[in-house]
Amino acid sequence: MREQLLAAEKVKAIEWRDGKLHLLDQRLLPREETWLAYDSAAGVAEAIRQMVVRGAPAIGIAAAFGLVLGARARLAEGDADWQVELEGDFTVLADSRPTAVNLFWALERMRERLQRLKVGENPLLALEAEALGILESDREANLTMAQLGMELIRKHQGSPQNILTHCNTGALATGGFGTALGVIRAAYLDGLVERVYADETRPWLQGSRLTAWELEGEGVPVTLNADSAAAHLMKTRGITWVIVGADRITANGDVANKIGTYQLAVCAMHHGVRFMVVAPSSTIDMGLEDGEDIPIEERDGRELLDVGGQRIAANVDAYNPVFDVTPADLIDAIVTEKGIVERPDAAKMAQLMCRKRLH
Numbered sequence: 001m002r003e004q005l006l007a008a009e010k011v012k013a014i015e016w017r018d019g020k021l022h023l024l025d026q027r028l029l030p031r032e033e034t035w036l037a038y039d040s041a042a043g044v045a046e047a048i049r050q051m052v053v054r055g056a057p058a059i060g061i062a063a064a065f066g067l068v069l070g071a072r073a074r075l076a077e078g079d080a081d082w083q084v085e086l087e088g089d090f091t092v093l094a095d096s097r098p099t100a101v102n103l104f105w106a107l108e109r110m111r112e113r114l115q116r117l118k119v120g121e122n123p124l125l126a127l128e129a130e131a132l133g134i135l136e137s138d139r140e141a142n143l144t145m146a147q148l149g150m151e152l153i154r155k156h157q158g159s160p161q162n163i164l165t166h167c168n169t170g171a172l173a174t175g176g177f178g179t180a181l182g183v184i185r186a187a188y189l190d191g192l193v194e195r196v197y198a199d200e201t202r203p204w205l206q207g208s209r210l211t212a213w214e215l216e217g218e219g220v221p222v223t224l225n226a227d228s229a230a231a232h233l234m235k236t237r238g239i240t241w242v243i244v245g246a247d248r249i250t251a252n253g254d255v256a257n258k259i260g261t262y263q264l265a266v267c268a269m270h271h272g273v274r275f276m277v278v279a280p281s282s283t284i285d286m287g288l289e290d291g292e293d294i295p296i297e298e299r300d301g302r303e304l305l306d307v308g309g310q311r312i313a314a315n316v317d318a319y320n321p322v323f324d325v326t327p328a329d330l331i332d333a334i335v336t337e338k339g340i341v342e343r344p345d346a347a348k349m350a351q352l353m354c355r356k357r358l359h
């Protein structure tokens, strides 16, 4: 399966090349494939804020390279206090988006690497290797999760399934080819998927612009639906699994993900549809007891009020939280590269985090 998955890999959204971070501009997809190059920490932070790059693991990877760029600039200034100055770049990058914990996890890994620098070691090479390591380990995690999630689908239902997914969790959102979408890809290659239903994912349209584009490009049968059609689909279209990603999973198994995920989990429970969350362990925040304390990003109301830069709504304010929290007791399985937690709770999450990665 690993080889099959690697052979099916088509889309890439992040490249570290010629000392710059190259990002596929996700604001323009699928209309236009434009790559932008970044050579500063502040530039990368702005790219994350503006969602040139998005998706929890991809944000973390971009931030790690942003830190490399910051360190390069500080070292070029020749200041003996460059590590103190670099704190400014840590802050700028950490302030770019609040919900996906992968961002803070990646910055913490970069900080730890700095603290482990040996006398005479080249700090820039060490930081670059660390960022590349974060990218590579995310890719490996995707492969492991794809296999595990696919086996879970096979275990519960052997014949081809109709699967519903939300937001974009594919190659565009990770260093590899996806978390939830990686599982869906693997299941498709294994003959377990009849059709994927992609929620359009209002208001930023990650589903209709990104997920539909990725799946269509690989020949996976995909149908787009309005977010509000999800319950109806569960009732009438034989959906057997809802499979989503995550931006932060707390110590008790609560899951923050794209706004609309929570209502999908409630509807799935009502209709007896299984609910799977797929995320690398870098998305798990054992420092938070439960989902109550997860910071939920609110974005500009214009994302709701306007379409294509044109005002469509009446003259009112808009409330635009872009993530919500699904309680652990609505989740059938959390799939990570360390293994699967079925019916998550605090004890099972703690056990999972003690395990080694499976690859």
Ligand code: MRU
Residues within 6 Å of the ligand: 054, 055, 056, 057, 100, 166, 167, 168, 169, 170, 173, 174, 178, 179, 180, 206, 244, 245, 246, 247, 257, 258, 259, 322
């Ligand atoms: O606002 P976004 O597009 O960054 O939100 C992305 C999501 O909510 C994804 O489901 C999540 O990050 C998992 S991506 C592998």
